Amino acid sequence: MIRRPLAAAALALCGVGAVACGGAEVSDSKAAASGTAPRLGRPAATQDGAAGTAPSETAVPTTRTAAASETEALPLAGKVVVIDPGHNGGNFRHTKEINQLVGISNQKKACDTTGTSTNDGYTEAAFTWDVSNRLAKLLKAEGATVKLTRTRSTEWGPCINQRAAVGNKAKADAAISVHGDGAAANLRGFHIIMPKKIGGPVDPVVKDSARLGANVRDAFHSGTGLPYSNYIGKQALNYRSDLGGLNLSTVPKIFIECGNMRNAKDAARFKDSAFRAKMARSLAKGLENYLTSAR
Ligand SMILES: [Zn+2]
Numbered sequence: 001m002i003r004r005p006l007a008a009a010a011l012a013l014c015g016v017g018a019v020a021c022g023g024a025e026v027s028d029s030k031a032a033a034s035g036t037a038p039r040l041g042r043p044a045a046t047q048d049g050a051a052g053t054a055p056s057e058t059a060v061p062t063t064r065t066a067a068a069s070e071t072e073a074l075p076l077a078g079k080v081v082v083i084d085p086g087h088n089g090g091n092f093r094h095t096k097e098i099n100q101l102v103g104i105s106n107q108k109k110a111c112d113t114t115g116t117s118t119n120d121g122y123t124e125a126a127f128t129w130d131v132s133n134r135l136a137k138l139l140k141a142e143g144a145t146v147k148l149t150r151t152r153s154t155e156w157g158p159c160i161n162q163r164a165a166v167g168n169k170a171k172a173d174a175a176i177s178v179h180g181d182g183a184a185a186n187l188r189g190f191h192i193i194m195p196k197k198i199g200g201p202v203d204p205v206v207k208d209s210a211r212l213g214a215n216v217r218d219a220f221h222s223g224t225g226l227p228y229s230n231y232i233g234k235q236a237l238n239y240r241s242d243l244g245g246l247n248l249s250t251v252p253k254i255f256i257e258c259g260n261m262r263n264a265k266d267a268a269r270f271k272d273s274a275f276r277a278k279m280a281r282s283l284a285k286g287l288e289n290y291l292t293s294a295r
Contacts, residue, residue: 074143079291081139082167084149084177084245085132086255087115087125094156102161104244105200111159116182118267127270128178129153131258134280135178135287142288147172160244168250174212174287175253177245180261180270183231188263191229191236192217193255195246208252211295213237216254216286223282226259226269252290256283 091098091114101108115124136146147170149163167175181191194213195202202209217236221228228236240246246253258279259266269275 075288075292076139077143079144079173080147080170081144081287081291082147082149082170082172082175082251083132083136083139084163084166084175085125085128085153086177086179087112087123087128088150088156088158089123089125089129089153090155091115091125091157097156098159100159102159102244104161104242105202105247106198106241109160109242109244111161112157116180116261118261118270119185119264120267122261122267122271124180124182124261125153127180127258127261127276130273131276131280131283132178134277135176135283138280138284139287142284144291145170161248164245164248164253167253168248170251172251172253173291175249175251176212176216176283176287177253177255178283179255179257180259181229181232181257182262183260185260185262185264187229187231188260188266189227189229189231189236190220190224190259191233191238191257192220193233193238193240193243193246193257195243195249195253196239196241198241198247200247202247202249202253205250205252208295209246209249209254212252212287212290213254215290215293216256216283219286219289220256220258220279220282223285224269224275224278226266229257229260231260232257 091112098110098112098114100111102111115128117123132148136148139146147166149166150158163177192213194209195206197203197206214237220226221236229238232238243255245255259269261267261270269279
C-alpha cells in the first residue's frame with residue numbers, strides 16, 4: 001500500500017503500526033518463484049535446437065547462429081523491465097533507517113515504509129517479493145532483461161529514490177512497482193497508480209506511463225477477475241504526484257495495488273499461491289502488450 005496524504009482515516013488504516021506503503025525502488029535478483037514459467041500465450045522458438053547434433057544442423061550454419069535467432073524470436077527480446085517489489089521484510093525492524101527523509105523532486109518523504117499485511121499476518125513485503133519474482137521469471141522466458149530493485153526480502157529499504165534510480169540506470173522500457181493496499185476492511189479491488197507532470201524528472205514519461213497503466217489494468221482485470229477498486233480512482237486508474245518511485249522515474253513506470261489486503265475476499269486471493277501465479281501471469285501479459293504495441 002502507499003501512504004496517501006489526504007485522508008487521515010486512510011493514513012491510519014495504511015499499515016501495521018506506523019507507516020505502511022510508500023514505494024521505493026532498487027537491484028537484481030535471481031530468486032526464483034515457485035513453479036514453472038508458463039509462457040504468455042505464444043509459443044517461443046524452440047529452446048532445444050541450439051545444442052543440436054543432428055538433423056537440424058543441416059538447416060542452420062552454426063549453433064551460434066541458431067541460438068541467436070532463437071533469442072531474437074522471443075517477443076520481449078531486447079526489452080528491459082525493472083520490477084520493484086514494494087517495501088522489504090526487514091523494514092519493521094529498521095524504523096530509523098526507513099524514516100530518513102529523501103527528496104522526491106517536489107517534496108521530501110520517508111525513505112520507505114513498512115507496508116501493510118493481511119489481518120492474519122501475511123505481509124505486503126512477502127507478497128510483493130513473491131509476485132515480483134514470479135513475474136521476473138515469466139518475462140525472462142519471453143526474452144526480456146529483468147532487474148529487481150531489491151535482492152532479498154529480509155532486510156530494509158532500499159529508499160524510494162534508489163528504487164527509482166534502478167529503473168533509470170537500466171534505461172528500462174517499462175518499470176512496475178508491486179504493492180498490496182491496506183484500506184478499510186469493507187473496501188476492495190485493485191488499482192493502478194500513474195505519475196502526473198510535476199515539473200520534474202518524470203514529466204517526459206507521463207504519457208507512456210499512462211499507456212503502460214492502461215495495458216496492465218486491462219490484463220490484470222481480465223486475467224485475475226479481481227474487481228476494480230471501489231475506493232480509489234476511476235476504473236482502477238489513479239494518478240499521483242507524491243510518490244518518489246514515480247516522480248523520480250525517467251522511464252515509463254506505474255505502481256499496482258493488487259487489492260486490499262485488509263479485505264477478507266482480497267486477502268484470500270493474496271494468500272493463495274496459485275492465485276499469485278495468476279496475478280504474475282496477468283502482469284506479464286499487460287507488460288508484454290505494452291512493450292509490443294505501437295505508440
Ligand atoms: Zn505498499
